[in-house]
Every structure is written in structure tokens, then in C-alpha cells.
Amino acid sequence: MDDSDEALMVRIARGDERAFRTLSARHVPAMLGLARRILGNAADAEDVAQEAMLRVWTHAPRWQPLAAFRTWLTRVTVNLCLDRKRRAPWVALEAAGEIVDPAPGAGEKAEHDERERLVQAAIAELPARQRTAIVLTYGDGMSNAQVAEILDTSVSAVETLLVRGKQNLRRALDSVIDKDE
Amino acid sequence: MQNDRFDEYLDKTVTRQTKAPPDDDAAIERVLKRLGGPLPRQKFPWWQLPNVLLDWQFAPAWPRVAVLAGCAAVGFAIGITGIDRRIEPADTAFAVASNSDLGSIVFEPEALTGARP
DSSP states (O other): OOOSHHHHHHHHHTTOHHHHHHHHHHHHHHHHHHHHHHHSOHHHHHHHHHHHHHHHHHHGGGOOTTSOHHHHHHHHHHHHHHHHHHHSOOOOGGGGOOOOOOSTTHHHHHHHHHHHHHHHHHHHHSOHHHHHHHIIIIISOOOHHHHHHHHTSOHHHHHHHHHHHHHHHHHHHHHHHHHHO | OOHHHHHHHHHHHHHHHHSOOOOOHHHHHHHHHHHTSOOOOOOOOGGGHHHHHHHTTOOOOHHHHHHHHHHHHHHHHHHHHTTTSOOOOTTHHHHHIIIIIHHHHHHSOOTTTOOOO
């Protein structure tokens, strides 16, 4: 039996719940990770991943295989994340930092960790679309064309989002990291 | 830190921090468990409406079709006979013609000469 995403979608469109469970088990981990990176909140990410998969189920009869299923699902997940970001501000759960280890070399490690935390905070402070473009491009290694398809925009707009995102990161981190050197 | 080194550092750090995190098995399990419950009704496009009706067992049964056809026939008969009109005596139309039209034919002046009968 053909177990490709598209074949499973055909079966789901006919109301096959077993096919839906197979597709969910295949894609929930990735969508959960993506939502967590965009939202910065594990609980919200679970809600988004669940809602995205439920949309797969309800919209399966209308789904047309114009794009790869994974691209479509990523787009649904990203849109749900952006909707959620519009409704609620970002809360950085990891902002508390870590306890400093007194072992040898702990100072360097603490400094490194502090930098990492600053970069993470700066990424979290980016506007949602800029952060999403950066996560998809840098984190998932997608091309600008793929990101444009997911964000429903043009390639040049994605390039602009990436440039502005990096400018904002540089602005946020420049002074802090220069002082350390 | 030099600009090019800073850019390099930024690229590496952003790439590392935006990488997909290791799978959170507990969270995955929770989501899959929630998806295992009763699923909502699917949304069908309008061009698949006949299939939807069949799926919902709304297919018409023959007795109902016969009743519907009977009602349609009765309605057609009522429409043809005009049961909603006022019932008039059968000779009304003839009486009107005999009282007025016949007189005008007899006593109307001739068109060219104006002579009256």
C-alpha cells in the first residue's frame, strides 16, 4: 500500500481515521518543534501542532495536491503560530539563565552561555514574520522560494525579512558583544 | 569583535539556536493522544455535495419520492384550474357581450358617412 503523504491524504479525504493517525505520527514531531521555535512556548506549541493536524483532517476533502503536503502543513502551522503571536505577546521561558558552575573553565562557559542567551533573547524579540523567516531559513535550511511559499509572499519579500531580521539582531547584540571583546 | 567575525558568529549562533530541538517525546505523546479522540466533521467542497448527502444517508427513499411527486401533481392541477379565482356564473361573459357589444354594433354611426341606422 502506498503510504506517501499524498496517498494518505486521499484516504483521509474519504474519512479514513487510521490514515490520519499515521500521518499525524509522521508529522507531529516536526510541527511541534517548528511551533516551539516560533512561539518560544512549549504549551502553545502543543496546541498549535494539534490544531494544525485537526485542520488537516477537516480540510482533507478540499485539499488539492498543488504543493507538497509537507509545505502545505508547514504553512498551516506557521499561520497558526503567527495568529497566536498576534493575540498574545511572547514570553521567554528560558530568560532566567543557568546557575554558574564553579568548575575550572566555568567562567568561559558562563560567558558563552550568556552570549547564547542574549542571542536567543534577541531572536525572540524579533517581529513574528522576521523570526519565522529566520527559523525556516537558518534552522530548517529551506530555500527563500520555499519560505516565500510558506509565508505566502514573494522571494524578494523573504529576502527583505531576512535582511531586516539580521539588522535587528545586529543592532540588539552589537553593543553587548563588542563590550565583551 | 570585527564586523566580519561578528557576522560569522551571528550566522553560526542563529543557525545553532534555530535548529530543530530534540524531539520532546512526552509532548508528542500528549498531542497524538489528544488527536486520538473523536475527530470533528470534515468540510466538503460544494461540488462534492451529492457524495456528502450519500455519506449522511440523506439519499431519498421511494415512498418519499412518490409523496413528493403526488404533492407536485396536486399543485400543478390547482395551478391549471385556478382554484384561487372567484367563481362566476357560466353565462356572465355572454351576457356582457349581448348587453353592450351587440348594441354598439347595431347603433354605431357609419365611419364614412356618419349615417345612423
